[in-house]
Amino acid sequence: MTFINYASREINCKIVYYGPGLCGKTTNLQYIYDATAPQAKGKLISLATETDRTLFFDFMPLELGTVRGFKTRFHLYTVPGQVYYDASRKLILKGVDGVVFVADSQEERMDANVESLYNLEENLQTQGYDLMQLPYVLQLNKRDLPGAVPVEDLTYELQKKGEPVFEAVATTGTGVFDTLKAVAKQVLTELRKT
Amino acid sequence: MAHSPFILQEQEFQKLKTVLARLCVECVARVVFLVDRDGQTIAFNGEIGDMDTTSFASLAAGNVAATNSMAKLIGEDGFPAVFHEGERESIFISVIGRSLLVVVFDERSTLGLVKLRTKRASYEVAAILEEASKQSQAFAANSASAFADITDEDIDSLFS
Numbered sequence: 293m294t295f296i297n298y299a300s301r302e303i304n305c306k307i308v309y310y311g312p313g314l315c316g317k318t319t320n321l322q323y324i325y326d327a328t329a330p331q332a333k334g335k336l337i338s339l340a341t342e343t344d345r346t347l348f349f350d351f352m353p354l355e356l357g358t359v360r361g362f363k364t365r366f367h368l369y370t371v372p373g374q375v376y377y378d379a380s381r382k383l384i385l386k387g388v389d390g391v392v393f394v395a396d397s398q399e400e401r402m403d404a405n406v407e408s409l410y411n412l413e414e415n416l417q418t419q420g421y422d423l424m425q426l427p428y429v430l431q432l433n434k435r436d437l438p439g440a441v442p443v444e445d446l447t448y449e450l451q452k453k454g455e456p457v458f459e460a461v462a463t464t465g466t467g468v469f470d471t472l473k474a475v476a477k478q479v480l481t482e483l484r485k486t
Numbered sequence: 487m488a489h490s491p492f493i494l495q496e497q498e499f500q501k502l503k504t505v506l507a508r509l510c511v512e513c514v515a516r517v518v519f520l521v522d523r524d525g526q527t528i529a530f531n532g533e534i535g536d537m538d539t540t541s542f543a544s545l546a547a548g549n550v551a552a553t554n555s556m557a558k559l560i561g562e563d564g565f566p567a568v569f570h571e572g573e574r575e576s577i578f579i580s581v582i583g584r585s586l587l588v589v590v591f592d593e594r595s596t597l598g599l600v601k602l603r604t605k606r607a608s609y610e611v612a613a614i615l616e617e618a619s620k621q622s623q624a625f626a627a628n629s630a631s632a633f634a635d636i637t638d639e640d641i642d643s644l645f646s
Binding site for chain 1: 489490491492493494495496499500522523524525526528538540541544545548551552555633634635636640641642643644645
């Protein structure tokens with residue numbers, strides 16, 4: 293839920309990166325963190341296992357500047373992708389303002405993408421959201437890998453409602469900021485309706 | 487669709503700050519935060535030093551969300567309060583509806599004192615937040631938002 297503080301002139305929004313295990317959600321956040329000026333970001337918090345798999349969530353606050361005199365701060369979260377962390381994923385979706393679905397372009401991960409997308413819709417519903425009404429962007433990650441499924445095929449399988457689709461290589465930053473910008477824009481556009 | 491935004495006006499913000507300031511003194515606390523359950527800081531009072539308050543709020547909310555889910559697994563509706571005891575600093579969190587009152591204190595205070603004072607402050611905070619919530623809904627319904635005429639250029643300028 294967007295929090296607008298008229299006293300401190302701040303807008304706070306929550307964006308969640310969702311997707312199957314090892315698709316690159318944390319890598320997206322890591323790239324944004326590394327590429328952002330120190331004054332625009334807080335700490336990157338990672339609640340991870342000893343093998344660096346996300347256990348609960350990754351989190352980083354990002355300040356983008358001011359709009360209509362209000363400082364805009366985006367709280368970026370990732371969820372753990374592994375199937376057995378579903379309870380954690382549900383919790384992180386609470387209060388979400390926008391979602392990025394990070395798909396893994398490798399053919400052998402296609403089933404995992406579909407399963408995770410279904411899981412996203414289901415978990416959003418349990419929190420009282422409808423994916424079709426929520427600011428939402430699809431990112432096709434790992435485009436650099438040799439076994440990457442053609443963009444048209446992935447889009448056909450995974451696009452839900454004509455949402456923006458971005459090709460990405462999160463390790464090098466390709467498409468990472470385009471994805472963030474697209475979802476942030478949709479979230480801020482929603483504010484017009486308030 | 488995303489849930490309606492929560493809009494906090496100056497008057498309610500100052501009322502909350504006053505309650506937090508008093509609670510901070512009464513508890514002999516280092517710092518007192520009011521955080522929403524989505525992990526965003528609403529207000530705070532006290533000595534934060536170089537503490538990353540944004541991350542702190544996010545982790546406090548994650549902590550309460552996780553312990554509440556654990557509560558449900560053992561047949562409880564939720565835990566109204568959570569306490570973490572450290573060697574020097576401790577954290578007491580009281581759940582107030584959609585918000586969390588978080589008190590950070592050290593050996594100058596005691597858990598008993600913090601619980602006692604926090605309980606009273608919780609009623610005041612709940613009443614102010616209820617009023618703020620009503621105002622937020624009325625404000626949104628009146629379309630008096632500063633963002634109603636936000637333009638694509640305004641949004642694009644954030645990314646330039």
